[in-house]
Amino acid sequence: MAYEHKDIEKKWQEEWRKRGTYRVNNDPSRPGYYVLDMFPYPSGAGLHVGHPLGYIASDIVARYKRHCGFNVLHPMGYDSFGLPAEQYAIQTGQHPAKTTAENAARYRQQLDAIGFSFDWDREVRTSDPTFYKWTQWIFLQLFDSWYDPKTDKARPISELVACFQEKGSIGQDTSTLTGDIEEFVGGFTAEEWRSFDERTRQLVLQHFRLAYISDAWVNWCPAMGTVLANDEVKDGVSERGGHPVERKRMKQWSLRITSYAQRLLDGLDTLDWSESIKEAQRNWIGRSEGATVRFPIGNDFVEVFTTRPDTLFGVCFITLAPEHVLVGKFTTPERKAEVEAYVEIAKNRSERDRMADVAHVSGVFTGSFAKHPFTGADVPVWVGDYVLAGYGTGAVMAVPGGDQRDWRFAKHFGLPIIAVTEGADIEKEADERKDATICSDGFLKGLKVPQAIKRAIEELERIGAGQGRINFRLRDAAFGRQRYWGEPIPIYYKDDIPYALPESELPLELPAVDKFLPTAEGEPPLARAANWNYQGHPLETTTMPGWAGSSWYFLRYMDPGNNDRFASPEAINYWKQVDLYVGGSEHATGHLLYFRFWTKFLFDRGWIPFDEPAKKLVNQGMIQGISMMARVAVDRSNGVERYLVLPKEKHDTPGAFDRNYLIDQVNFKEGRYFINEEGAARTRAKEAIFREFHLGAPEVELTPVVEKMSKSKFNVVNPDDIIAKYGADTLRLYEMFLGPLEQSKPWDTNGIEGTFRFLRKFWNLFHDPNDAFHVREAEPTKPELKILHATLKKVSEDIGKLSFNTSVAQFMIAVNELGTLKCDKRAILEPLTIALAPFAPHIAEELWQRLGHAESITAAIWPTWDEQYLVEDSFSYPISFNGKTRLQLEFPIALSKEEVEAQVLANPEVQLRLEGKAPKKVIVVPKRIVNIVV
RNA sequence: ACGGACGUGGCGGAAUUGGUAGACGCGCUGGACUUAGGAUCCAGUGCCGCAAGGCGUGGGGGUUCGAGUCCCCCCGUCCGUACCA
Secondary structure, eight states, rough: OOHHHHHHHHHHHHHHHTTTTTOOOOOSOOEEEEEEEEEOOOOOOOOTTTTTHHHHHHHHHHHHHHHHOOOOOOOOOOOOOOHHHHHHHHHHHHOOHHHHHHHHHHHHHHHHHHHHOOOOGGBBTTSSSHHHHHHHHHHHHTEEEEEEETTTEEHHHHHHHHHHHHHOSSSSOOTTOOOOOOSSOOOOHHHHHHHSOHHHHHHHTTTTTTTTEEEEEEEETTTTTEEEEEGEETTEEETTTTHHHHHHHEEEEEEGGGGHHHHHHHHGOOHHHHHHHHHHHHHHHOOEEEEEEEETTTTTEEEEESGGGGGGOOOOOOEOOTTTTTTTHHHHGHHHHHHHHHHHHHHHHHHHHHHHHOOOEEEEEEEEEEOOTTTOOOOEEEEOOOOTTTTTTTTTETTTTTTHHHHHHHHHHTTTOOOTTTTOOOOOOOOSSSOBBBBBSSTTTTTHHHHHHHHHHHHHHTTTTTEEEEEEEOOOOOOOOOOSOOBOOEEEEEEEEEEEEOOOOOOOOOOOOOOOSSOOOOOGGGGGGGOOOTTTEEEEEEOOOOOHHTHHHHTTTTTTTSSSSSSHHHHHHHSBSSSSSOOOOGGTHHHHHHHHHHHHHHHHTSSOOOOOOBBBBBEEEEEEEEEEHHHHHHHHOSSOOOEEEEEGGGSSSSSSSOOOGOOOOOOEEEEEEEEEEOOOOOOOTTTTEESSSSSSSSOEEEEEEEEOOOOTTTTOOOOOOOOOOOOOHHHHHHHHHTTTSSEEEEOOOGHHHHHHHHHHHHHTTTTTOOBBOOOBEEEEEEEHHHHHHHHHHHHHHHHHHHHHHHHHHHHHHHHHHHHTTTOBBBBHHHHHHHHHHTTHHHHHHHHHHTTTTOOOOSSOOOOOOGGTTTTEEEEEEEEEEETTEEEEEEEEEEEOOOHHHHHHHHHHHHHHHHOOOSSEEEEETTTTTEEOOO
């Protein structure tokens, strides 16, 4: 009777470790399969019950594929550089390496307790110098590369130099330049290039390198003392910590991901990733087709980007972003004071302020007029903060008749509005329809929008006033962080020019510093290091961002011990892409984009033979916590508001006082104190109650609220507790049973009993009432075989669809039915044990051994199902009248439609219901339904 | 505002892709066994109704012999993105 999960799980976890059961070799004689989990950042809080969800799913797939004969790579490691460890280091002086190691050890313990089939010999840690040596190496490859738009791939910078030697450059040359070029690159002849000194050449090359340093607008987060990439900023505040972020221009390392914009977009179509992730990436890349248009101003010009060149005859003014470099130039002396004042205010408004009030229109006239390229009319040039400096050219041609933002601006400042499309009511709003007909005067009149766009671009190009252009929203990625706990950037400076550290100097290890804080001069922490230089030349002091290591770690798992290369060609050719990648959807536009970018780059430079890292991606849903929110009625007569929440074990200890549970911040609502928000009164259901010791018995009401599981919300469920009580196999099954993998769902510990009971019942099939192992060799009966094969079929198919909740349900059905049949036959129980092994490996391994096997069940061949056991010879037809089921009639499967119809109509009960009338129609769907229409 | 996902019992969720809605589990009700049960087993459990029967997959319409599933309109929830020219 006793299913002793504790003993069994401990025994097998030790045994697996001893035997090296999950060790994987790069074995070319067997097909490889690569199942990867997004590796965790080892935080101090440890794992909660939501974290392993994806790991359990991928572990099931990995184990299943192993049974199916694949050589499965299923590794785990740690994304171990990161801010929390550094923040902790700043507070305590403890080196982040130490806390990181401690946290990783704790993670390992927790992961081991769940019984994963990870090959820990392949563990990687991004903060380990043997790992980041290669992160640095890849950075140097990026530094050593430029993107050739003609061949559409990255090439060695030496080839560009050769090209300059020979042909020079015409400047802003689209045959050599790609991406997010913020600076003007002048042209030069081959002779001039050859005459350039080293410094000039290097400065020019910075505009082409895929890893480059430039003065760039960055997201500066003063509270964190570092810059952030665009995907690390949400709603104008840092994603981590929620600190305000401002735009700032500073010297900054960036990666030219924008060169890859089109390929990153196109590649999505080849991937088996969720539509939502692909869509998020498409939006983030933000491709738009249109044209650049030059508006002359005196001897100068302003260039705008528009997706609607068809509306050119509706241009009423031009608006520049406040940060636009030409604002100063185009401002007339008499408007100078006003414009400068406006620009000053607009620039200093934080991103957040700007976003918070998009409804408010503001702007100022520069006093200048541009010439319309088609009509020659004067077009006033304005400055307005609704125009973003970072998109397009930072300037727009305003068409208030066709663009609602321009319309609002025009209305606000009383500027003219020209109707551009037939049927537009420009008094009310702009007409943004893309199927309209152009009505503004000029050669586009009468054309439909798409034709007009084509025609307008042709004309612009003909007269040299502009050209068709594809624009991307994607910006180059800020790569330097003014922080300590990250990979040092392997660059030194000679004459202020960055040079690559020789490969032989890698890894450039993190130096010791006295404090993990910026220097008094505001230099990053690395500037504190003694002798932070290379042959007397200063080394770079910023470090790489969190996503550097994770952009390529999947390759390192293939060959983690390699000292000569990031991974050997043999290993890479064997494992190739990740077959199944499981992780959270929050990485949609960060990690997953950089991951693809680096893969494409390594492909271009010939280091790997594929240009997408993961064929299939699945996002596991979040497991939410249930928070018990308290409403506490309280008398404030003594002027003190203090509430105490006590854990259950202290219920009977009057006066017990636990500071951790003291709540002293409450919000007034509906005449009661509804305690929520941060620092809220929350407690887990059934484990604690609220008590108020100062005021006698208060009125207490607990309302369950489903929300994110987090320490700060007092709703965390620790897997260790679950395992202690029910075992890892029950935890694994229950996490899968909760619902579809991709879906978010609340955790309810109460429900776990069901899966625990299931395992006990499964165990009991193999044991007699005295818990003696008892399995017979007898021939199985037909019903027993049917249950087995139905289960094998369902489970095999469901694993393929990653539908684990329904697999678990099928196992439960099987065990219930076999229990009813008192089945104790090897021919049934043995295959069933293999099928259960991916889900509940410990109990399966134990029963496998008891069945007499010396070798681990992980080596067992997956049992295939045989349809012959599933065929029925009769079917109980639901007989419905006008679609409503009224009775059931059983007929042999072999019966033809006509025979079924005849027999149904002959049935007395059917006759009774027909009341002698002839049915209008009878539909017979074999093995499905009979519907009688009356 | 736009994009994506979704809406089924008291709860988590099934439904062979147009064919018996509510599998499986939790919870609940009743019973058995028991010194006891937060153990186990049996029965029941969508709603209304004594019943016959009726109503039921967010709401409304449609297609169909038949709709949770397909089409149109609306409502609601969650997640992205957010003045992207």
